[in-house]
Amino acid sequence: MSDATTQAPVSGGQQKISKIHETIIRIAGNSQDGIQAIGGFLARLAGRSEQDVMTFMTIPSTISGGPSIFQVRIGSGEVLSAGDEADMLLCFYQHSYEDHISSLKLGGIVLYDSDHVTPKPEWQDNYRHVGVSISSLTVEAIGGTGRDKGKNIYSLGLLAKIFDLNVEKLTMLVTERFTGKDPSVVQNALACFNAGYNHSLDNLLKTYQFYASEKLDRHQVVMNGNEALGYGLIAAGVRFGAGYPITPWSDIMELLRRELPKYGGMFIQCEDEIASISMALGGSYAGRVAVTGSSGPGISLKTEALGWAVMAEMPLVIVDVQRGGPSTGMPTSIEQSDLNIVCFGGHGDSPRVVIAPSSVEDCFHTAIEAVNVARKYSTPVIILTDQAIATRIEAFEEPNLEKLCQDISPDLAPVSDHKPYDLTANDGVTRHIAPGTRVASGKYPIVTGLEHDELGHPTGSSKLHTAMTAKRRNKLRKLALELPMPKTYGPNEGQILLVSWGSSQGPIREAVDRARSVGEAISGLHIKYINPLPNGLDEIFKGFRHIFVVELNDEGLYGYGQLAGVLRARYCDARIRGINKSDGLPWKVKEILERARTLASGK
Amino acid sequence: MSELAIPFQTLPRTGGNLTHITVPPLPDAERKGLTKKEIAADHPTWCPGCGDFSVLALYFKLIEKRKLHHEKVTTIAGIGCSSRFPYFVQAHGAHFIHGRALPFASGVSLSRPDLHVFVFGGDGDAFSIGGNHFSHTARKNIKMTYVVMDNWVYGLTKKQTSPTSPLGFKSKTDTWGAVDQPINPMKQAISAGATFVARTTHTNPNHVLQMMEAAMDHDGFSFVECLSECIEFYEGAFDASNPRKGGTFTTVPADHDVTDEIAAYKLSGEPFPGHFGIFYKATRPTKNANEAGVNRAAMSKTGGMKDWQILQKTFDRLK
Ligand SMILES: Cc1ncc(C[n+]2csc(CCOP(=O)(O)OP(=O)(O)O)c2C)c(N)n1
Ligand code: SF4
Numbered sequence: 001m002s003d004a005t006t007q008a009p010v011s012g013g014q015q016k017i018s019k020i021h022e023t024i025i026r027i028a029g030n031s032q033d034g035i036q037a038i039g040g041f042l043a044r045l046a047g048r049s050e051q052d053v054m055t056f057m058t059i060p061s062t063i064s065g066g067p068s069i070f071q072v073r074i075g076s077g078e079v080l081s082a083g084d085e086a087d088m089l090l091c092f093y094q095h096s097y098e099d100h101i102s103s104l105k106l107g108g109i110v111l112y113d114s115d116h117v118t119p120k121p122e123w124q125d126n127y128r129h130v131g132v133s134i135s136s137l138t139v140e141a142i143g144g145t146g147r148d149k150g151k152n153i154y155s156l157g158l159l160a161k162i163f164d165l166n167v168e169k170l171t172m173l174v175t176e177r178f179t180g181k182d183p184s185v186v187q188n189a190l191a192c193f194n195a196g197y198n199h200s201l202d203n204l205l206k207t208y209q210f211y212a213s214e215k216l217d218r219h220q221v222v223m224n225g226n227e228a229l230g231y232g233l234i235a236a237g238v239r240f241g242a243g244y245p246i247t248p249w250s251d252i253m254e255l256l257r258r259e260l261p262k263y264g265g266m267f268i269q270c271e272d273e274i275a276s277i278s279m280a281l282g283g284s285y286a287g288r289v290a291v292t293g294s295s296g297p298g299i300s301l302k303t304e305a306l307g308w309a310v311m312a313e314m315p316l317v318i319v320d321v322q323r324g325g326p327s328t329g330m331p332t333s334i335e336q337s338d339l340n341i342v343c344f345g346g347h348g349d350s351p352r353v354v355i356a357p358s359s360v361e362d363c364f365h366t367a368i369e370a371v372n373v374a375r376k377y378s379t380p381v382i383i384l385t386d387q388a389i390a391t392r393i394e395a396f397e398e399p400n401l402e403k404l405c406q407d408i409s410p411d412l413a414p415v416s417d418h419k420p421y422d423l424t425a426n427d428g429v430t431r432h433i434a435p436g437t438r439v440a441s442g443k444y445p446i447v448t449g450l451e452h453d454e455l456g457h458p459t460g461s462s463k464l465h466t467a468m469t470a471k472r473r474n475k476l477r478k479l480a481l482e483l484p485m486p487k488t489y490g491p492n493e494g495q496i497l498l499v500s501w502g503s504s505q506g507p508i509r510e511a512v513d514r515a516r517s518v519g520e521a522i523s524g525l526h527i528k529y530i531n532p533l534p535n536g537l538d539e540i541f542k543g544f545r546h547i548f549v550v551e552l553n554d555e556g557l558y559g560y561g562q563l564a565g566v567l568r569a570r571y572c573d574a575r576i577r578g579i580n581k582s583d584g585l586p587w588k589v590k591e592i593l594e595r596a597r598t599l600a601s602g603k
Numbered sequence: 604m605s606e607l608a609i610p611f612q613t614l615p616r617t618g619g620n621l622t623h624i625t626v627p628p629l630p631d632a633e634r635k636g637l638t639k640k641e642i643a644a645d646h647p648t649w650c651p652g653c654g655d656f657s658v659l660a661l662y663f664k665l666i667e668k669r670k671l672h673h674e675k676v677t678t679i680a681g682i683g684c685s686s687r688f689p690y691f692v693q694a695h696g697a698h699f700i701h702g703r704a705l706p707f708a709s710g711v712s713l714s715r716p717d718l719h720v721f722v723f724g725g726d727g728d729a730f731s732i733g734g735n736h737f738s739h740t741a742r743k744n745i746k747m748t749y750v751v752m753d754n755w756v757y758g759l760t761k762k763q764t765s766p767t768s769p770l771g772f773k774s775k776t777d778t779w780g781a782v783d784q785p786i787n788p789m790k791q792a793i794s795a796g797a798t799f800v801a802r803t804t805h806t807n808p809n810h811v812l813q814m815m816e817a818a819m820d821h822d823g824f825s826f827v828e829c830l831s832e833c834i835e836f837y838e839g840a841f842d843a844s845n846p847r848k849g850g851t852f853t854t855v856p857a858d859h860d861v862t863d864e865i866a867a868y869k870l871s872g873e874p875f876p877g878h879f880g881i882f883y884k885a886t887r888p889t890k891n892a893n894e895a896g897v898n899r900a901a902m903s904k905t906g907g908m909k910d911w912q913i914l915q916k917t918f919d920r921l922k
């Protein structure tokens with residue numbers, strides 16, 4: 001909110017209005033307070049107001065209780081990350097207040113529930129404190145049931161007042177959200193909202209108003225990364241899948257289980273992750289690219305069957321929503337430490353495809369691309385996403401579904417003859433025929449994990465093993481030729497190149513913007529296609545003195561993270577170094593820049 | 604953003620949804636049944652005298668007798684001597700990984716109601732590494748026929764104790780004789796909820812064929828335990844059930860009620876050689892049917908809409 005420019009007196013009120021481009025609000029309470037709901041409403045509203053929005057949340061891994069936060073950043077321009085420091089902290093309890101004051105920028109506003117929070121005198125100078133007895137006023141608003149359920153909606157009303165939000169749209173969102181439940185629920189929610197909105201907010205100095213956003217051609221949709229990925233798979237034509245629950249992957253399987261039947265498809269909950277990938281492979285074999293997925297522990301279990309998919313050249317999409325590992329690790333924390341397992345996990349030489357989406361919107365398109373790659377190259381494709389993208393909510397331009405939705409149903413037309421592993425095929429790529437396809441020659445294919453001849457029958461021939469190994473490798477080299485070269489963010493020459501993958505794209509871009517604004521020659525490079533890598537990255541590297549790969553994983557035994565290791569192996573370039581961390585939190589822009597400057601200065 | 608680097612490639616396709624696959628009409632609708640020669644593929648790699656040969660021969664016979672066409676049959680297996688099966692059959696087939704043939708076959712069965720799905724495998728594949736999948740495929744009643752060629756030993760890996768090896772069996776991993784209580788496949792199948800449970804032995808070809816045929820006709824998960832001697836590592840294991848070796852082959856008593864779970868369980872507990880035949884058969888909706896029901900209900904609300912329109916409706920709610 002620091003970029004407040006004009007100030008105009010509010011008619012009739014004592015507060016001034018300050019125009020802002022964006023704001024970052026952190027809401028802190030306990031997990032049962034419905035904090036996610038406030039964030040969700042704000043994000044939805046931003047989407048409907050053509051504003052950009054990004055959120056970040058932490059949920060405790062225990063089911064009930066425990067501190068929880070939701071941070072939402074709303075802006076009239078492009079929002080690249082959930083933000084380093086908040087402009088406002090809305091806190092429900094003393095612990096929320098004390099634990100999160102450090103995330104507030106100097107001069108920021110603490111909006112606290114005076115029923116539960118006693119402000120500290122020593123913090124009064126640095127932050128503007130605004131107390132509202134949120135709990136008791138909520139109880140009063142809904143007629144005194146003695147329960148403060150609804151204080152999240154009451155707070156939403158307060159925020160609507162402070163930021164001059166569109167009350168009509170918010171009222172509609174609240175109504176939509178609770179419709180279908182007991183009518184009194186909607187009534188109570190609106191009562192809470194209105195009570196909050198009509199609070200006088202006496203000790204607030206000013207209220208805020210967003211600059212108008214540019215008009216967009218298409219409407220915005222608002223969802224989190226897991227939803228975008230799930231719907232992307234549906235758009236891609238996937239109609240069969242199997243999985244086993246694990247946070248944060250479960251959302252995707254729940255979505256597919258719920259949605260696929262509408263399209264005549266099905267998603268099966270299996271007894272474990274091995275069964276899941278096996279069943280999905282059965283579905284793919286039966287004729288249509290299927291999906292399975294998991295998070296760390298489940299991905300480990302799937303590796304043997306993944307090797308079969310490579311050997312049998314069976315298309316499949318595997319989603320890995322990364323979380324903190326190894327083992328059960330940090331189930332609800334953010335980490336990018338599965339790159340090695342998805343690229344290399346398993347025995348034998350087993351090349352496969354790995355694509356990492358960079359944002360919620362990108363999840364949708366990556367899902368479609370993954371299916372297309374799987375079909376075209378008859379290969380397993382891993383979509384490597386992470387907890388940060390999975391749970392954060394973004395608004396993005398609605399995709400053109402009529403154009404994007406694809407039909408990938410199997411072709412069962414008879415063929416004259418068929419060799420699944422034809423070594424002389426024009427493009428060197430296997431195309432399976434699904435069971436049910438009649439082969440006029442009377443010779444039927446076997447798909448197999450044993451090394452095989454062209455018909456899929458086992459062979460011990462070293463010549464064939466060499467030829468087939470090359471076949472499986474070469475098709476992915478071919479794919480590499482087709483992959484678009486990533487472009488630098490900022491000029492393609494300079495001092496420092498910050499290389500990112502996955503959810504770090506936003507923070508890196510913001511870091512580049514910030515550094516450039518003070519004259520530093522820093523650019524960014526985001527890598528989406530992780531395995532195979534597109535060719536020619538070394539050309540980009542040439543333009544920079546330092547290449548820092550920024551990853552949310554450990555610096556490892558040799559001082560650089562997992563993607564950095566791959567890039568060093570690929571390009572033998574010792575200038576490639578790592579900026580890594582494993583605190584389970586997304587990157588702060590400040591953190592990236594400080595680390596990059598220190599590393600570049602050789603300290 | 605919406606420009607895809609790897610765009611969709613058009614391939615000829617059949618259309619339709621997953622539970623209602625439309626198969627193109629065959630050029631010659633009047634096709635004759637297959638001969639044994641047309642069904643046989645690679646010459647089996649089994650040791651001469653291995654019991655698995657007769658199971659294969661009877662599978663051919665079943666295809667012949669029931670006039671199944673090549674493309675309508677899918678043969679799936681895990682890993683083991685017995686699991687080599689798909690290579691020997693001239694039909695679509697998949698040789699999957701050790702112990703996981705059932706979930707793989709489930710994927711085929713659930714998405715392709717037009718196919719006959721047969722799974723063949725060994726006792727280790729079924730009850731050791733694949734034990735959990737056995738239980739879940741049975742309880743879900745996923746439509747397929749599963750023939751376990753039980754030789755009471757690990758054949759492919761050359762004579763280790765299997766989960767069905769009897770106490771005292773001297774293997775390379777129990778040189779002093781097996782010490783662990785073996786699994787009883789019939790009890791296992793009944794208690795897991797299999798809806799068709801039968802037992803046969805490779806030395807009685809007619810009976811094997813009869814059991815396989817009944818299993819194939821069962822609408823649900825049908826399980827057949829077929830004793831199949833490993834001549835190499837467990838010679839004579841089943842002599843007591845072979846009249847030619849002085850044993851007795853006794854079929855299930857005529858008054859046995861196949862719908863009586865307790866009676867079936869009791870029958871399973873008989874000491875070797877026990878009985879042969881159908882122990883248990885129940886009618887319960889298959890998962891295939893249940894899922895089709897879910898789909899019918901869901902599609903009755905979206906019926907007639909194109910896929911992108913259904914998705915559009917969902918997106919409209921996310922604005
Ligand atoms: C994951 C894995 N573990 C172990 C093996 C080695 N292995 C192959 S077959 C087999 C046991 C085979 O016994 P059974 O299933 O009874 O089949 P049989 O050979 O007796 O017909 C084992 C342990 C393997 N292929 N994969
Ligand atoms: S080792 Fe035993 S089971 Fe395997 S082929 Fe030989 S006889 Fe048959």
Ligand SMILES: [Mg+2]
Nearest residue numbers: 725726756757
């Ligand atoms: Mg065996």
